[in-house]
Amino acid sequence: MESNQKHQTQNTGEIKEIYPVDLPDVDYNSLCLTSENILSSLESNTYTGENWFIPSIGSKVEVTLDNVGRLEVFGDDPPCTLLALHMPADETQVVALNLHGKWWPLNDVLKTSCKSRSGLVTVLSVMERLILFLLSQIIFGVLERPFMEDMYFSPHPMREFGKILWLNGEAVGFYTIKKKGSLCDGCTSQSYQLPVLDTVFVRTQWRRRGLGLQILADFCTSLPNEKVIGLSCPISPSMIKVCRKFLLTNQDQRDRLYEVVAPGAWDQRRNIWLNIQLNYSANSEALPGLESGCTKAKVV
Structure with a gap:
């Protein structure tokens, strides 16, 4: 059929x-x-x-x-x-x-016949929102979840800013952002003090093609007026590698990118390039307040 x-x-x-x-x-x-x-x-x-x-x-x-x-x-x-x-x-x-x-x-x-739907496209329609859900909860959450993987994504709120990565007519990845000033969650009055790249995912068969770099670059260039931007803590080992490669060739971004625990006060930030230089891993000592952070979603 x-x-x-x-x-x-x-x-x-x-x-x-x-x-x-x-x-x-x-x-x-x-x-x-x-x-x-x-x-x-x-x-x-x-x-x-x-x-x-x-x-x-x-x-x-x-x-x-x-x-x-x-x-x-x-x-x-x-x-x-x-x-x-x-x-x-x-x-x-x-x-x-x-x-x-x-x-x-x-x-x-997860497919499209629309040729203009290519590259990183902002989630606007209901169907695009459903595709974001399927990628995060079904594809990553179940079908392509590595054995013994304990990292997961919480369902994204209805108005969460996100982009889907379309290649050759397929949705192959996404990223979402916690906007500056948005509430951490429905249980607190705290709000994010800086924009934070909260979740990232690229489907298994599309990895090792530079798509993680493309996503990180898009995130950074989409916020030219923000002096400081963040990535949700903890950052996965694979994303640390992406950050290192990106910052090696984009030195102007080294002072901008921070690993962040919500809501992102200065004592809840750690410079990613400094972490890399000090040889910190994704499993290094947690930032203060990690256990009480507002978000459960992680960058993968």
Whole structure:
């Protein structure tokens, strides 16, 4: 069963694939309402949609109440539910998502046929926000999570600033920023005292291509008027390597980049270049206040 749609362009007659992010945008309310209606129909045996989903690889999966689960896109605030079809008895193995009235393979949701969607693109639409969620919670959180990895990302708030990295029609990574003045979380009145690069991720098969450097450079150049900018503490060993390579060739950024514990007061910052020169690792002595930091997300 082919889940993606095809569209013939008027000018060239070329037939191209259409993916969820290329279709008219949805809104959060209709997304939640559709999800609840589908679950209700599955519970009452009145579901009239596709009964089976056939992935490109693997066995077909029946669309039943037991095989459909809720994904909370923003945690609990605000509530927003996306339905996922998973393998029987294994909720971690998501094979499809319900969008625009049909089940789409996970990989297709992360694709685009729009040629202008290339490089680092700011997250603006609901579908782009859902892709950010899938990359952080499903791709990194489950499918590409290294064995014994204890680093994770908390769900990003609905208004978190982020960019998705698009290459060859695929979403291959992202980064998010805690803006200066934004609240650390919903449990405190503290706010960030500087912009902070909070989460970074590049998909496994796209690593070692300089994309981490591209992301870090984009972050730095996007804030030309900020004298000091930060990266969330603790910084992973792989990101330390990216920082070192970046700062070796961008000496003007050495005094700007700090490892930061929220909210980022001066006693909660440590200069990254100085750390590297002193041969500190990502597992070195924690900054003061690390245990009481406002964010659980980490740079990877």
